[in-house]
Amino acid sequence: MALLEIKDLHAFYGKSHVLHGVDLNVGEGEIVSLLGRNGVGRSTTVKATIGQVEVKGSIRFKGQEITGLKSFEIAHRGLGYVPENREIFPTLTVEQNLLLGEKKGKKSRWSMADMYQMFPRLKERQHTAAGVLSGGEQQMLTLCRTLMGDPDLIMIDEPTEGLAPKIVEQVAQYLNELKNRGISVLLVEQKLAIALEISQRVYVMGHGSIVFEGTPQDLRANAAIRKEWLEV
Template identity: 60%
Template sequence: MQLATAQATEAPVPGPALLELKGVHAWYGLSHILDGVDMTIRRGEIVAMLGRNGVGRSTLCKAIMGIATRSGSIRINGHESVADKPHQIAHAGIGYVPEERAVFPGLTVEQNLLLGVHSAAQHPWTLQGAYELFPSLQRRADTSAELLSGGEQQMLSICRALMSGPDLLIVDEPTEGLAPLIVQQVGDLLQSIAHRGVAVLLVEQKLTIAMRIAHRVYVMGHGRVMFEGTPEALRNAPDIRKSWLEV
């Protein structure tokens, strides 16, 4: 599997918040999952959300996308979106790659990519752009998605989400079940995306990829943010790692 060479990701120039959460709560039925989450993401920034399984990281993604019941404030480019529907949030510039990858197995690679296009969207992400970012997809353009490897399906899922021209890409557990070499390639792809101005919210359990590519990291525990800072600050916080990350 081949990935176009990623350029080093530099810290983005500080600017207005692209996504800003304040006091966000979320529920599944009567189960209270998120308990007052605050978070800020700026354009071109890679932000990692770390934590053990079951602490609410995937629920955070679904709350942002309007899939989970939520309250509080979720502002996208300054617009309050906490009452918006999922399709409105997608059209506001948020792309979402769920943990399940969710490719359409009976369709070809190219058909999967075209399904990600919003008819009214004006942006630089085209089929050719996706193929330049990940050349293996072009070579397998006419191949059914079900015949791709797990790593290729993950890359396809990410590239399909880019076809809508998002300002922010939410990627939930993209390296789950992948070999170390493919994990490296996923990280390189996310760096390339950020280098082109798209912010990335990376939800991960693996510390290695997050510490390598993220500009900032959040650590979640019991539905709350327990730490926010740079990867270097997290390296220097053994108590946080022991309490909220180590198994």
């Protein structure tokens, strides 16, 4: 069953029409990647899903329409979002940032100890102000803070952007760990190798609409799509 179903989604920034009838779905316990060059509408798709952009069309989560809800209402239903610009609280410590992610009154699948086990570097820096962390550490912190809210599906926008290869590897392991715990992932990613390695399905976007949908094997075999829509 599809946990997230997007049908005929149109999105607008003022008079600018950015998404043109996007259809996309993510199943339970599935990693799905949304690929494409910069500026084609990938980030807008996840922002629209979490209620940050004006839209027309249908977005259903766990079988219920969420179009028109506020971002915090969507998050409370179990949809997590990790934005590209990380949005940590710089003056708070690592631990305080993580505590802010918790949903009150809900027993989470994840504990603070889980976060520190996954990313030991965060444990080392738990009492450090988040603003002085490196880019890679801030990315780990943002991922973990979203997880502390115990989402059923997590949308992650460009998690490996600007990170060292070693940290990129850690992020890939983290995404697989989510899948192993039954959490679905919608990944917006530019690094083709990672997306093809960890995803069950991929979508390719071009000019505000989906131009390809299939398995990583299908995309590897389709040189024409890669050349036209992905390769620089």
